[in-house]
Amino acid sequence: MNTLAIEINDAGLTVADGSGVLAVEPGYASMEGGKCLTGATAYAQARLRPRQTSNRYWENLSLDPESAGIEGVGSSAELAYRQLDALWSRFGGSGKQAVLVVPGHYNREQLGLLLGLVQECRMPVRAMVNAAAAASARPWPGCQLVHLDVHLHRFSATGLRQGDGVAADPEEALNGIGLVSLMDLWAKRVAEMFVLQTRFDPFHRAESEQLVYDRLPESLAALHSDDDVELGLTFGGEERIVRLDRKQVLGVAAGAWRAVVQFVAQQREPGASLTLQVSHRVGRLPGLESELKRLDDTRIVTLPRDAAVMGALVCVDRLGSASGQVKLLKRLPWRLEPERDGPLTVEEVEPVNEPPPVPDAEGAATHVVHRGVALPVGQSALHIGREAVNGRRTIVIDDQHQAVSRAHCEVARRDGELRLKDSSRFGTFVNEKRVRGETVLRPADVIRVGSPGEELQVISVEAHDGP
Numbered sequence: 001m002n003t004l005a006i007e008i009n010d011a012g013l014t015v016a017d018g019s020g021v022l023a024v025e026p027g028y029a030s031m032e033g034g035k036c037l038t039g040a041t042a043y044a045q046a047r048l049r050p051r052q053t054s055n056r057y058w059e060n061l062s063l064d065p066e067s068a069g070i071e072g073v074g075s076s077a078e079l080a081y082r083q084l085d086a087l088w089s090r091f092g093g094s095g096k097q098a099v100l101v102v103p104g105h106y107n108r109e110q111l112g113l114l115l116g117l118v119q120e121c122r123m124p125v126r127a128m129v130n131a132a133a134a135a136s137a138r139p140w141p142g143c144q145l146v147h148l149d150v151h152l153h154r155f156s157a158t159g160l161r162q163g164d165g166v167a168a169d170p171e172e173a174l175n176g177i178g179l180v181s182l183m184d185l186w187a188k189r190v191a192e193m194f195v196l197q198t199r200f201d202p203f204h205r206a207e208s209e210q211l212v213y214d215r216l217p218e219s220l221a222a223l224h225s226d227d228d229v230e231l232g233l234t235f236g237g238e239e240r241i242v243r244l245d246r247k248q249v250l251g252v253a254a255g256a257w258r259a260v261v262q263f264v265a266q267q268r269e270p271g272a273s274l275t276l277q278v279s280h281r282v283g284r285l286p287g288l289e290s291e292l293k294r295l296d297d298t299r300i301v302t303l304p305r306d307a308a309v310m311g312a313l314v315c316v317d318r319l320g321s322a323s324g325q326v327k328l329l330k331r332l333p334w335r336l337e338p339e340r341d342g343p344l345t346v347e348e349v350e351p352v353n354e355p356p357p358v359p360d361a362e363g364a365a366t367h368v369v370h371r372g373v374a375l376p377v378g379q380s381a382l383h384i385g386r387e388a389v390n391g392r393r394t395i396v397i398d399d400q401h402q403a404v405s406r407a408h409c410e411v412a413r414r415d416g417e418l419r420l421k422d423s424s425r426f427g428t429f430v431n432e433k434r435v436r437g438e439t440v441l442r443p444a445d446v447i448r449v450g451s452p453g454e455e456l457q458v459i460s461v462e463a464h465d466g467p
Contacts, residue, residue: 003316004091005309006084007101007131008114010058010152011179011281013039013083014101015091016309022091024305027058027152029079031070038083047210054079055152055180061110077113085121097124099316101131101308102328103151104158104171115326127316130330132158133168134311135303136277138336143273143299148264150281153178155260157267160277167331174263177256182285185252186220187212190231190244197242200233208235219244223286250287257291259452261432265295266403266451268427268434273297280305296433311335365418365441368411369457370395376461381412384449384456385424397454403427404450411441418458420447429453 007014010027025039028046030053037045046053054069057076067076092098100114111128118125132147139145145160147168155177159169190212191203202208211233222229223246232241268274276298282288283302292300315332367374368382375382375395383394385408397404405424412419418441422428428435429448441447445458 002096003126003313004096004098005101005312005316006087006098007308007312008058008103009131009149009281010055011150013058013087014305014309015087016306016313017091018313021306021309023087025083025087026055027083028053028055029057029068029070029082030054031072034072036073036079036082038079038086044210044214047213048206059151059153061106061113063113077117080114081117081120084117084123088118088121088123092121092123097126099126099312100128101134101312102128103131104156104168105173111328125326127312127326128328129312129315129332130158130168130328131308132156132160132171133166133330133332134309134315135279135307136160136166136332137307137311137334139166139334139338140275140299141338143275144269145275145277146264146267147277147279148282149279150285151178152180155263155282157264159267165331165333172263172267174259177259179281182253182256183213183216185256186249187216189249189252190216190219190242193242193244193248194233194240198240200235200240202233202235205235208233211235220249220286221284223249224284246286253285253287257288258432260288261291261294262429262448262451262453264292265429265432265434266427268295270427270434271436273299275299275301277301277303279303279307294432364416364460365443365445365458366461367459368395368418368447369459370454374459374461377411377418378413381410383410384408384447395456397449402451404454408449409435409447411447417441424449426450 005016012024012026014021015023026043028039028042030037030042030045030049032045032052042053052070057068057079060067060076061080063075063077065074068074068079073079102111115125135147139162145162147158147160149156155174157172161167161169191201195201202212215231219229219231227246229244230241231244232239264276274295274297276292278300280303289300314335318333367376383389383392384397385394385406386397386404387406388394388396389407403426405426408424409420409422409428419438420428420430420435420441421438422435430439430445441458443458443460447456447458
């Protein structure tokens with residue numbers, strides 16, 4: 001096949017043709033002796049030569065001076081060019097063309113700059129295709145469709161409109177959490193376990209620190225299914241082995257997974273079931289999928305690693321011969337028939353005629369705890385919002401949290417139960433499930449308001465008849 005697809009994702013640039021994936025390499029670049037190394041070779045130098053290594057040039061593609069973050073390199077665009085040129089030299093050639101699968105956060109200037117870089121590489125480009133749209137093969141009727149991906153420094157979510165084809169909405173980003181920060185968390189935990197079990201600190205030397213990062217992906221993959229695995233390091237002629245416990249290693253990512261779940265929940269459309277398409281990069285992150293399954297009325301679909309590149313190749317082939325003008329395609333035809341075994345609708349999950357559960361009087365919720373203070377809730381509502389409600393008890397959420405309405409929600413006792421009623425534009429979440437109108441609160445429930453969110457706990461306080 002004469003067309004190559006190149007997916008631009010710094011967590012793994014993917015090159016494919018009609019036969020399948022040809023290469024996947026990380027968006028790393030390193031300078032050594034005046035020579036620019038890219039991909040896996042540069043990644044292997046990241047802990048040894050941190051000041052000469054960069055992994056943000058695809059994220060912040062720019063011609064701005066010093067944007068590369070490496071002394072002696074003019075801009076991040078120069079590093080991107082070096083990696084593209086190396087890939088095209090390996091897999092391109094006479095008579096071949098390329099389709100670029102691009103992230104949704106690139107603006108017009110960055111897309112134009114990318115086209116300039118491929119021209120410098122003498123790479124004929126047929127089209128640019130939005131990555132989330134390219135990865136979407138089939139419709140999921142009757143539900144909201146969202147694509148979730150991970151990059152080196154962020155997570156991205158793209159809403160997908162369904163019709164005769166798929167159309168990508170503007171991308172939303174969760175910045176500050178990505179593969180780099182996650183690997184740092186896990187590597188530090190592994191180093192701690194080495195110290196505890198062997199008294200050897202692999203972070204004491206850059207060479208042994210690099211070994212931890214090199215071996216970690218294999219161990220994390222094993223922890224998907226195993227409760228514990230062994231990780232061995234040979235350094236200084238001596239081999240040291242530690243046993244990694246799944247709970248201990250993955251527990252350090254709990255806060256990150258919680259932020260990702262909140263991020264996805266904020267993309268929800270009220271009243272709609274959700275089909276969440278997660279990239280293979282997300283699917284490989286141990287422990288995250290189980291957290292995402294906490295979202296109500298949600299089906300998780302893990303895409304194969306070639307979903308975006310193969311989708312782009314199929315769609316571009318249907319365009320016929322190139323017109324000479326490179327277009328950005330955000331709307332693409334479906335490639336597969338609708339999934340028959342689709343996610344349950346809200347009506348199927350929660351029958352309208354089903355009677356409400358009978359509350360347990362002795363274990364019923366009685367108080368809402370805010371910042372360590374337990375507030376009793378009676379028939380007079382307890383309001384929660386950005387501003388105090390005149391003449392009413394109100395928990396005021398301070399300005400450090402976004403997505404908080406003036407009168408966000410209220411909690412009141414009705415028929416022996418605590419009930420929360422949402423009245424916000426942004427949504428109120430109970431145990432990370434968005435409240436649709438009103439819900440019954442139980443002891444140990446956690447209410448979240450805003451983003452990243454103020455949390456309030458629901459408790460039960462027993463009444464005492466005497467001293």
